[in-house]
Amino acid sequence: MDYDVARIRSAFPSLESGWAQFDGPGGTQTPRAVGEAVASVLTGPLSNRGTLGESEQRAEEAVQGFRLAMADLVGGDPRGIVHGRSATQLAYDVSRLLSRGWAHGDEVVVTRLDHDSNVRPWVQAAERVGAAVRWVDFDPATGELATEAVEAALSDRTRLVAVTAASNLIGTMPDVAAIAASVHAVGALLYVDGVHFTAHELPDVGALGADFFTCSPYKFLGPHCGVLAADPGLLETLMPDKLLPATNAVPERFEYGTLPYELLAGVTAAVDVLAGLAESPGEHAGESDAQATRRARLTASYAALHEHEERLRARIEAGLAELPGATLWSRATRRTPTLLVTFAGHEASEVTRRLAERKVLAPSGNFYALEASRRLGLGDLGGLRVGLAPYTDAEDVDRLLDGLAAALG
Structure with missing residues (x-):
């Protein structure tokens, strides 16, 4: 399977702004399909979950679809998928x-x-x-x-x-x-x-x-919420406080009040987008579930995504090595394409500001990894973080490296 980053980028309306987005670790951009799924559920017939009418059925389908999609993504049991605000x-x-x-x-x-x-x-x-x-x-x-x-x-x-x-x-x-x-x-x-x-x-x-x-789905193309996956048997041993008429069934016993059905539909759409990252449009049209399961498609897409991000990460690291006073703190043998950098004689926040003048977004801070930042000797200020996402391309990387060279020059 080929990784067609131009095709992938075309699915993200926000990229038309012209910004090179390296803030993926804080939250990715959202593909059109996710926004459309949210809007469709929110503006179509919708009420509390049930089976009697279309509005009830759509709510029920949003919940069950979400649990199935997230179970496919994490390799878990749909009965152990819990929605949370974060x-x-x-x-x-x-x-x-x-x-x-x-x-x-x-x-x-x-x-x-x-x-x-x-x-x-x-x-x-x-x-x-x-x-x-x-x-x-x-x-x-x-x-x-x-x-x-x-x-x-x-x-x-x-x-x-x-x-x-x-x-x-x-x-x-x-x-x-x-x-x-x-x-x-x-x-x-x-x-x-x-x-x-x-x-x-x-x-x-x-x-x-x-x-x-x-x-957190908003880190992988979805809406802002959180998901917990656990064995349903383990969840059965936990008894949260709840309203008397509320169901005691797992996983619903952990989800208070009416669920945000539109966000759940958005999460399902995000998982489907991830599953199609390495596919040509319509590649699996007409195939049965046995021929092309979502988990299998996710496996192939993540493999292609990994290769794409590793190529870009190597290119960034090579560029950083040529910059005066740059220190790369991301050094582990196994690591994601997320790079923390500091620059001798330059505040990371100022470098971030200079990049932003070129419409390149690479934020600075400790990003709530406070203990890690302090352990590195960076105090509470942290450094400049460069994070890759499925839509990052080589042109973005060139703009980042050119911007850093100018900011440090």
Whole structure:
């Protein structure tokens, strides 16, 4: 399959603005198909879920379609797919539920590589019940989070380990499957932040060994919301507070109030766009599900996307190496195409501003990976982050490198 980036770019109306967008790790641009799916559900016949009329059926179809699409994307069970307002909200919800069973002397493990949404909820929950928090550091020289470092923090009192599948700041992808094996060996649960990971690598929650896996569709072409994937049997053991007439069925027991059906339809559309990244228009028209399953199409598309992004990442890294005073902090062996850079004698925020004058968007900051930024010695300011997305092309990269050379010149 060919990766036709020009075809892909044509599906994004926002790119007509002329900006080169390198802010994908903070949220990608939205393809036309996703906007149309949201509008169609929101403006068509729509009411609460049911089976009696078209408006009820459309709401039900939006929910079930969302669960099926996300299960295909993460390799999970549709009955274990939970919608949330954001990954942060979901982490707080789960931390409050799990910590009901924690006691003084229990332990929770967090890492300094993670986004704060996979740190603070667990730290605060542990503090409330008197559980201890054990921190795992990564190597600032290499950006690596060693499995052995996590293993050293485990004990028979460990109740939960929270780890990222990919750092949103420097792209590092720890060996989550190996970490999961060690975590489960001591009888603990593993909560994996897959928000940044899912934008670049096709998840398989079973292979990763994640008890809980979260992601955010707006990081991979969808609308603003969060998704949690877990085994339905595990979710059955958790009992959140809920309204008396509300269903107690899983996964609905975790979703308060009326769901945003239009956003759920947008998520489904985003997954379908991802599944078609490496296909020619109409390539699977008329084929049965057995001939072309969405998971198989996603596998092929992610493979093509990976090759495309790796080519561009290598080109950017080569260009950065020629810039005076540039330090690249993304150094792990396995990492996403997300690069954190600082520049001797130049504030990263000023370089960002100079790029913006050329309609190149590469934001600066710590991007809520506060512990990681501090561990790197960058304090709370962080650096300039360059992130690739499915629509990034070689011309974007040239504009970025030319802009950086001018800003530093």
